[in-house]
Amino acid sequence: MEERTRAYLRGRFRDYYRRTSIAPPPDASQREWGFIPWTEGPGTTMVRHRSLLELGALDEFLARKRPRHVYFSAGRYDDPSAGNMNRKGWRSSDLVFDLDADHLPGVSPTEDSYEEMLAVCKDALFRLLDILEDDFGFEDLTVVFSGGRGYHVHVRDDGVRELDREQRREIVDYVRGIDVEFDHLIEHETVGGTAGRSSPAHKRSLITDGGWSRRVHERLDAFVDELLELPEEDAMERLREFDGIGEGKARGALTAARNNREQIAAGNVDVHPAFYQLAGILAEDVLDAESAPIDEPVTTDTNRLIRLPGSLHGGTGLRVLRIDRNELADFEPLTDAVTEQFVGQEIRIDVTGIDDMPGESQDSAMISLGGDSFTITEGAQTVPEHVGVYLMARGHAEKEKE
Known part of the structure; x- marks a missing residue:
């Protein structure tokens, strides 16, 4: 990603956070916090082992740092800012489930569109919720669109908080139908x-x-x-x-x-x-x-960092969005999670990664965002800003000089 592109996205993320108030998770002060800034170079640098006390007021922190990704821990600790996990003093953890469209049976990231992959993932989410609600009787569930390739489910019932890794693995095996004869x-x-x-x-x-x-x-x-x-x-x-x-x-x-x-x-x-x-x-x-093809390490890891609902996903520009259980059937991720601040104006971009996008030909690709479909071609072009942000965040385009 070029510096011009990075600076543009960093600035637009800041604008979003300045106009958005984000509710922290329960027991926020007992959790570890982490974030990934808009650093130079091809890799990413995770800043972690932070407490909410160190970050300060959440809204002010987000507007000041305008991070690329924001996370909080499933675990609760005596000292969440300790740099060594053994010194944190683990108290309990949410039970977190992750469904990633890239890892679902029958999904091909190189052939299926983003929209198609997310549709398959939503079907898997309903299967997961059926098991969690009907078989386990969980009631305190938070469903979240990850802003990227799938969904997270946070379970905070009192009965799961102190489960260890092996006990959580048994739940994973049950949900995935492993060794069920x-x-x-x-x-x-x-x-x-x-x-x-x-x-x-x-x-x-x-x-x-x-x-x-x-x-x-x-x-x-x-x-x-x-x-x-x-x-x-x-x-x-x-x-x-x-x-x-x-x-x-x-x-x-x-x-x-x-x-x-x-x-x-x-x-x-x-x-x-x-x-x-x-x-x-x-x-x-x-x-x-x-069965639900959940990502096992996410559920069994009592120290896992998970995306903050309300934040922006630095790989798409979409919102990490909490979804009311009663509204899930009508939820359309590529419409409902589009960032409103990025809608209503156009920008110039230079599409450079058309070969990495599923499409009808090598010369163009079709993407759906905000309720509309767009044909993207290689080279410089003008697109709606939310489409441009998505393509730049995904690494398919660079910001063109105005």
Whole structure:
């Protein structure tokens, strides 16, 4: 990044912070603070191990330093400004989850647009929130658009604050569906023998009121409804689509589904061996489709620094934005997180990194910001300022002389 570009962005970030009041997180004085300034050179320099007492009033600090990135710690400490983690005196930590679009299955940063990647990430966010709210019963959640490639979720329920790294890793494994085996979701019950058999039998059932077992049961129950609505020939064909289910097993599973609908609705998967096999196959699909691919190190690190909601992301110029849970469905990151101070005027930029941007051809790229789409070409051009700030912050353009 050239100095002219850096100076322009630094100045516009200052203008934003001068006109914006940002609420600090809970227990702000117990947290470590860090920031990355607009330094020269290709790398970045993190300034950390600062307390809020050292920084001063948050709004004044931001307007004075106009940092490129701003962070605070998930952890709370006796002495947050101590330069050694062992001397900080750890008290507790929020449970923080990070979803990064670049790391999601099925996403290609070189082929998918920024808009497409964020859409996939938002779907993953809903899956994460379903697990945190329904399975763990967490209530004190803060959802944040990172301003960059994804979302953060801060959990501050009293029950999670003192969890150590290993306990947090267990939560990560659960959320990601790691080592969740179908047989582990099954509840075994001893039932009386049937006519002609005096020995007891075992019934295997899915738990229907919580966890991964509930999710598998809901999927299985819906699939049975789908089967029973189809003509027999179509239902048989649908079952044979699964690996390991041939003609005989398909017939057995379909007959069991027809004759044991109420038992299946109650969780019983022991109505036929082929039906039990089918439930296991669907369980794998559920784990793949409904788990959340969170970034493990962020959640397990009790000392993690995370972006400050309300600040600007130095790699996009977008706002790090807290989102009300009830408004999340309608949230559009590339519209709602656009910085208002950067809207309404145009600037001259020199686009130099068109090859690094996904697009329709090597000569142009399409980006969507603020509810509009823009075709960007190589070389000098005039663009809306919020588009220019985004391209310069991403390293795709330099500020042109006016």
